Amino acid sequence: MSVNPVTQAVLNKTLIDKFRLIFTLPPALQKINKKLxxxxxxxxxxxxxxxxxxxxxxxxxxPATEIRYAGNTLFNSSHSKDSYPPNNVKFKIDNEFKNYWVxxxxxxxxxxxxEGLFNVRNLVDSDSYLEYMSDITITGLDEYNNSILTWTxxxxxxxxxxxxxxxxxxxxEIECSFSxxxxxxxxxxxxxx
Numbered sequence: 591m592s593v594n595p596v597t598q599a600v601l602n603k604t605l606i607d608k609f610r611l612i613f614t615l616p617p618a619l620q621k622i623n624k625k626l627x628x629x630x631x632x633x634x635x636x637x638x639x640x641x642x643x644x645x646x647x648x649x650x651x652x653p654a655t656e657i658r659y660a661g662n663t664l665f666n667s668s669h670s671k672d673s674y675p676p677n678n679v680k681f682k683i684d685n686e687f688k689n690y691w692v693x694x695x696x697x698x699x700x701x702x703x704x705e706g707l708f709n710v711r712n713l714v715d716s717d718s719y720l721e722y723m724s725d726i727t728i729t730g731l732d733e734y735n736n737s738i739l740t741w742t743x744x745x746x747x748x749x750x751x752x753x754x755x756x757x758x759x760x761x762x763e764i765e766c767s768f769s770x771x772x773x774x775x776x777x778x779x780x781x782x783x
Contacts, residue, residue: 608731611640611679613746615692616724618699618713640689643765644680645728647741650775676749676769683754683764693751693768696722700747723747726770737780743772 615622615638651672654665683690699722702710714721726746730739752767 608733608735609642609645609728610731611642611645611681611726611728613638613724613726616696616720616722616747618709618721619692619696621713622695638689638692640679640681641684642679642681642728644767645677647728648674648677648775674772674775676771677743678767678769680765680767683766690751690754690766693748696748697751720745726772740778740780742776742778743770743774744776745773746770 652670653668653672655668657664657666681689699711699713700708702708704710723745724747726743728741728743729737732738748768748770750769754764754766756764
């Protein structure tokens, strides 16, 4: 008779739907209530949490370099990473369209819908690009919704907002997506420094 060396129950599996996306509004959009006359009911200046149902954590690649010598190939690490591809996030639009509205305003800051220019409403006080960027985190959760791993995408901003497919024959929630670019990815495991 074999003994199971695993102390964890076999049903404690990581599920692909156990994650969340969180970000703080960038400084320029935190001023949106003053500059655009919007109330706190339309855009919350606190941390935004999206109910997402799909995203991809990109490959993290540190490529090797080839060193040819005497008919052989040796490999060394390049000690560098290529740029990351944009990340696409699929989310469900809330019943007041707040999550869609936040991303739309973020994109509208970068390229105004009527004027076709950046920062038309003077929401950015300086020339610092950090005014329109924010860190976006995606957290993997356990079966009790406790955080296990957190991926932080630094200096992020959206580059597109997906279409809305209206369909009165479907009773499901409205789905949408947005893509964002970022500079780095940092990963942290809860309880580990």
